Amino acid sequence: MSAPLIEVRQLVKRFDEGEAAVTVLKGLDLSIGTHEMVALLGPSGSGKSTLLTILGTLMQPTSGSYRMLGLELAGAKDRALTEFRNSHIGFVFQFHHLLPDFTALENVVFPAAARRGREAAADRARGAELLDRVGLADRMHFPATKLSGGQKQRVAIARALMNQPELVLADEPTGNLDRESASYVMDLITEINREEATSFLISTHDETIAGRCKRQIRMVDGQVQTG
Amino acid sequence: MSYGLKIAWRYLTANRAQTALLVLGVAVGVFVFVFMSALIGGLAVFLIDRTVGSVAHISIAPSERNPYSLYGEVPSVLMATQASNEQRPQIRGATAIVPMLRAMPMVTVVAEEVTGNGFLVKGEALEPVNVTGMEPDQISAIANLARGLVAGSTELNLSTILVGRGLANNLGLGVGQTVRIRSDRGNEANMTVGGIFALGIASLDDRAAYVSIRAAKVLFDLPEGISRIEIKLADLQQAPQVARQIAASTGLDATPWTEANQQLLDGLTAQRRSGDLIKGFALVTIVIGVASALLLSTYRRRSEIGIMRAMGASRRFVVLVFVAQGALIGILGGVIGAGLGYLALSPFPLPELASAGGFPIDIRQGAYDSAILLTTLGAILASIWPARSAARVDPVTVIGQ
Known part of the structure; x- marks a missing residue:
């Protein structure tokens, strides 16, 4: 395995909902290196989504350590996490989650523009380049709502790459696509992983999709079983 | 253009009918503000013109020349002076x-x-x-x-x-x-x-x-x-x-017109305060309208706000987007309301020229700039609560939906 990009040690996540406390992650250990493409497998309720959410700095663990790029992120302040997330982590969701009132290009450029507070010409150029790369150069100025499901997911991938993150977290990225679109999206992710220094952690139920990743991590009951 | 402002404008133009209604509501409030300013101001001009128009604003007369002690006031001495009538x-x-x-x-x-x-x-x-x-x-x-x-x-x-x-x-x-x-x-x-x-x-x-x-x-x-x-x-x-x-x-003795017309001034002050009260109510209506509309928008756009936050948009950025919407609504409603107010007031003659029994409205006293300024400030103020509410949206909750 290459040099560690993220290192998770004894990660615990407990949800306290009234009297019922549920522990979803139970002392999980995990390392992912740079340039890796990792599939995260496991049955529903095994804690995959919770792990992705914590790794994406959208949620804090109850205890344990989460380091990325050498920085301890567990317990960091929201403002610092927001800036870190913007610069180093990309997301691809199952339901694309594009901004509906924006064009494809505007959606892609958003992470950079939100950071700078303006839409720089260089960012628009990179956004256009990314859309070209995912095969949507001719849909650049289409409103997000006018795109097909597969096209929306490709826009979401371009958006995830906008700020050249070291890590892209993909939660069932093909779960809502037909076979052809799913294959196209996975080809794209594989190509980007091969050509750029971006690691991918892909949560999936689909063994075929997982099979396209160089490494598979299986989660069972809040812990990593294999990987 | 600021990116936050661009998104704010995009959100407002995404639902034009709703935004138009909101801006119209604000404009009506501003119209009331302008109309009341012109009416109260016009009434004051009319009353003052009718009362003071034919008299001097300051009347200068010779000061009284009474004899006085060269030694100043001496406590133990009672002095009586008699006004001079020699001159x-x-x-x-x-x-x-x-x-x-x-x-x-x-x-x-x-x-x-x-x-x-x-x-x-x-x-x-x-x-x-x-x-x-x-x-x-x-x-x-x-x-x-x-x-x-x-x-x-x-x-x-x-x-x-x-x-x-x-x-x-x-x-x-x-x-x-x-x-x-x-x-x-x-x-x-x-x-x-x-x-x-x-x-x-x-x-x-x-x-x-x-x-x-x-x-x-x-x-x-x-x-x-x-x-x-x-x-x-x-x-x-x-x-x-x-x-x-x-x-x-x-x-010399210089006497302003106000000294002889204190009751008129008191009446005008009371009238102005009544007008200010009505204008205040108009502003409160604007603030409530904008706040409720933006709060609704916040709720409707929860998932988008969550996505923005997940993409690394700061809470401050989200606040800016919603406050900018408030400011844009305030400026638009303010300008349109003030413009409509000006147009509606145009046919009325100036109060100095109004006939007795006429409608003394003063187009010059529409307080257009303060109407726009106060409305914009009010709308910004109204947007703070929805903006803070938007900034608190948890991306995890909305992404999971």
Whole structure:
């Protein structure tokens, strides 16, 4: 395995909902290196989504350590996490989650523009380049709502790459696509992983999709079983 | 353009009908604000014009010259002084004072006057009269006799006199007729009625007569001095301050119009406060409208806000987007409301020109700039709560939905 990009040690996540406390992650250990493409497998309720959410700095663990790029992120302040997330982590969701009132290009450029507070010409150029790369150069100025499901997911991938993150977290990225679109999206992710220094952690139920990743991590009951 | 502002504009234009309704609601509030400002301001102008329009804004008279002790006040000594009546009160050296007054920035009219009491005699009829002698070219400078003229002209020479309509009726006088004037100094002269005026003020219409200042000097035995100087100002609200300046620099008594019209001022103040209250309600309505609309928008766009936060948009950025929406709504509604208010007020004549029983609205007092400014500030204020609510959206919750 290459040099560690993220290192998770004894990660615990407990949800306290009234009297019922549920522990979803139970002392999980995990390392992912740079340039890796990792599939995260496991049955529903095994804690995959919770792990992705914590790794994406959208949620804090109850205890344990989460380091990325050498920085301890567990317990960091929201403002610092927001800036870190913007610069180093990309997301691809199952339901694309594009901004509906924006064009494809505007959606892609958003992470950079939100950071700078303006839409720089260089960012628009990179956004256009990314859309070209995912095969949507001719849909650049289409409103997000006018795109097909597969096209929306490709826009979401371009958006995830906008700020050249070291890590892209993909939660069932093909779960809502037909076979052809799913294959196209996975080809794209594989190509980007091969050509750029971006690691991918892909949560999936689909063994075929997982099979396209160089490494598979299986989660069972809040812990990593294999990987 | 700021990116937050761009998103704010995009959100507003994404649902045009809803935004149009919201802006229209704000505009109506601003319209009420502008209309009330113009109405209250117009009423004030109308009332002041009707009350003060025919009198001076500042009247300068000689100060009382009472004897005083050269040793100052001595506690153990009781002193009684008697007002001097050896000299008639008059302003001497007006030729030096008048240019100084004319040079003051706020002063628009300076009129030298010789005044006195007397009688007008026509046959067996006799009426008391307050006579004012003025320079012929300034005859309409204080009381607008030209506007109130009902017969003849306002031209004055040594032997013409202008009388009020009530006085003319009492004596049966018409233009061109001769009337004998007898001053309280015992001087008499025959004069021709040059014009008859009606200013709508009984004390003037029934008792006032105007002659040339040269004729008045002869009638009242004032060959050198004058009785008073009357002044009009560009802004009559400045009268108390300017009067104090004049009194300090000339040593004369300078009385602003406000001293004699305190009840009117109290009434106008109460009226203005009522207007401010209504304008305040209009602003509160705007704030509530904008806040509720933006709060609804926050709720509707929860998932988008969550996505933005997941993509690394800071809470501050989210707040900016919603506050910018409030500001844009405020500016748009403010400008449209103020514009509509201006258009609606345009057909109304200025209060100075409004006829009796008319609608005294002053288009100049629509307070358009403060209406736009206050509305924008109010809308920004109204957006803070929804903006903070938006910034608290948990991306995990909305992404999972």
